[in-house]
Amino acid sequence: MGESLMVLGTSSGAGKSLLVTALCRIFSNLGYDVVPFKSQNMSLNSAPSIEGGEISRAQYLQAIACRKRPSVRFNPILLKPEGNMRSQVVFMGKPIGSVSARDYMLSRKEELFRKAMTVLDELKEKHDLVIIEGAGSPVEINLKDYDIANTRVMLYAGAKGILVTDIYRGGSFASIVGTMELLKPEEREAIIGFVFNKFRGDPSLLGPGFEYLEERYEKPTLGVIPYVEHRLPEEDSLTEFPKVRGELHIQIIRLPHISNFTDFEPLHWANGVDYVTRAEEIKGDVVIIPGSKNTVEDLLWLRENGFEDAILEAHRDGSFIVGLCGGFQMLGEKILDTVESKRGIVKGIGLLPAKTVFERVKRTNHLRAEVLWEPARGMAVEGYEIRFGRSVSERPFSVIRAINSAKAFEPEGAVGERAFGTYLHGIFHNFAFTERFLNLLREERGLEPISIEDWSIEEEIEGFAKVVEKNLDVERILAKLGI
Incomplete structure (x- = not known):
C-alpha cells in the first residue's frame, strides 16, 4: 500500500x-x-x-x-x-x-x-x-x-x-x-x-x-x-480575465457559460487580449467566440444582447472572426439541438458554411490534424475535442489524421470569408500556427512580424x-x- x-x-x-x-x-x-x-x-x-x-x-x-x-x-x-x-x-x-x-x-x-x-x-x-x-x-x-x-x-x-x-x-x-x-x-x-x-x-x-x-x-x-x-495554467476558480492591449486588438467574448478559456493563453503571451462583456466594445482586429458549456443558450444571449449584430458589423469593417468549439457552432448556419438546450433548430450567426447536429454521446479525444485553411495549409497541428455536436461543411478548417493515436480521416471545422471555426481545443498552443495567423494580420496592418518562442509543457x-x-x-x- x-x-x-x-x-x-x-x-x-x-x-x-x-x-x-x-x-x-x-x-x-x-x-x-x-x-x-x-x-x-x-x-x-x-x-x-x-x-x-x-x-x-x-x-x-x-x-x-x-x-x-x-x-x-x-x-x-x-x-x-x-x-x-x-x-x-x-x-x-x-x-x-x-x-x-x-x-x-x-x-x-x-x-x-x-x-x-x-x-x-x-x-x-x-x-x-x-x-x-x-x-x-x-x-x-x-x-x-x-x-x-x-x-x-x-x-x-x-x-x-x-x-x-x-x-x-x-x-x-x-x-x-x-x-x-x-x-x-x-x-x-x-x-x-x-x-x-x-x-x-x-x-x-x-x-x-x-x-x-x-x-x-x-x-x-x-x-x-x-x-x-x-x-502553466493557474487554478481557474479565481482566473482573472485580462484586458491587455497589444499592437493587434484581439477580443474574446466572455460568454455567460465560457469554457476552456486556457485555449487563449498563447495569445496573452504573444500579444495581449481583451475579454469583452458588452456589444458596443466589439471592434477588434480579431474577435473570438470561445467554447461554451451551453452553446445554444449562449448564442441566444449573443443575439439578445446585441453581440450578433456587433460581430457582423465588425466583420464587415474588416475584423477577422474565429470560433472555437461552441463558438464555431454558433458561427455556422444552424444548430439542431435536442440534447443540451432542447430548443430544436436554432439559426446560427451565419459567417461559416457549417451545420451542426447535437448528439447524445460526448466526444472527448486527443486529435492530430492537418490544416486546410489556405494561409496555413498543410500545417500539422494537435489538440483535443470535448463536444456533443457533429458539424458538416463544404469548406472544412482541417482534416483529422489521428484520434487518440489511431489513424483517421475526418474533416472538421469550417472556413469562411475572414473567418474560421474549429473543434480543436488548444489550436493556439500550436505556436507555428499561431505565429502564422498573427503575422498574417500584422502584415495587413503594416506591423513587423513577430516570432513566438517555442516551448513545451514538459519544459x-x-x-x-x-x-x-x-x-x-x-x-x-x-x-x-x-x-
Whole structure:
C-alpha cells in the first residue's frame, strides 16, 4: 500500500494545483511511482483522459508531471458550472446529470464520495505515492459538513498534509492560524508543515512568523516559494480575465457559460487580449467566440444582447472572426439541438458554411490534424475535442489524421470569408500556427512580424518543479511520509 500526501490551501488561489504539479514532478524525478488525485473539482477547463472521459485540466497537467497518461481515476468527480446555481456532474469522465447545489449536497454527494474513495484506495494499492489536492479552504464552516474534497479525504487516506498560503495577497500568517484553529484536533495533527507561496522579497524577514507558528503548533515552515513567471495554467476558480492591449486588438467574448478559456493563453503571451462583456466594445482586429458549456443558450444571449449584430458589423469593417468549439457552432448556419438546450433548430450567426447536429454521446479525444485553411495549409497541428455536436461543411478548417493515436480521416471545422471555426481545443498552443495567423494580420496592418518562442509543457513543468524543489524541504517531507 502506497503513501499519500495532501496539499490543502488557506483559500482558493493559494497555489495548490501548481504545488501539486511541482511535487508530482519532484517525486517522479526521485524515482517514485507517483500519481495525482482530486476527489472533486469544479472547473470549466477540462481535458480528455485515456479512457475517453473528461477530467479537470489541473489533474491533466499533474498527470503529465507524474509522467502518467491522464486518467479519470485522478479526478473522479468533476463539476461543470452551468449557471443559476446548477452544475453538470461528471463521474469517472462521463456526465451523469445536472443538479442544483442544494440537491447535490443532500442527495448525490455521499454516494459519489464513497465511490471516489474506492478509486483512491485502488491508486494507493498500485502506486508508491498519491499526491492529493484539496479544494478552496478546508475550514469553511457553512460547508464543512458537506466537504468531500479536503480533510475528510486526508483522514480517510491517512495522508500527511501540507497547508499552503499565498503570501503575495497578504495576511498569510493570519490565514494559517485561522485555518489551524478551525481544524479538528485529528485534522490539525495530520498537518506536517506550512508552505508560503508567491513570495517577492527576502525570506529571512519572515523568521519571526515562522517561529510563532512552530511554537504554537509544533509544525515547521517547509518552504517559501518565490513568485515565478511561468506559462502553466493557474487554478481557474479565481482566473482573472485580462484586458491587455497589444499592437493587434484581439477580443474574446466572455460568454455567460465560457469554457476552456486556457485555449487563449498563447495569445496573452504573444500579444495581449481583451475579454469583452458588452456589444458596443466589439471592434477588434480579431474577435473570438470561445467554447461554451451551453452553446445554444449562449448564442441566444449573443443575439439578445446585441453581440450578433456587433460581430457582423465588425466583420464587415474588416475584423477577422474565429470560433472555437461552441463558438464555431454558433458561427455556422444552424444548430439542431435536442440534447443540451432542447430548443430544436436554432439559426446560427451565419459567417461559416457549417451545420451542426447535437448528439447524445460526448466526444472527448486527443486529435492530430492537418490544416486546410489556405494561409496555413498543410500545417500539422494537435489538440483535443470535448463536444456533443457533429458539424458538416463544404469548406472544412482541417482534416483529422489521428484520434487518440489511431489513424483517421475526418474533416472538421469550417472556413469562411475572414473567418474560421474549429473543434480543436488548444489550436493556439500550436505556436507555428499561431505565429502564422498573427503575422498574417500584422502584415495587413503594416506591423513587423513577430516570432513566438517555442516551448513545451514538459519544459515548463520541469523548470517550475526545480524552483519549488530548491525552496522546499523535500527531505523532511520524505521523512514524514516514511519513504
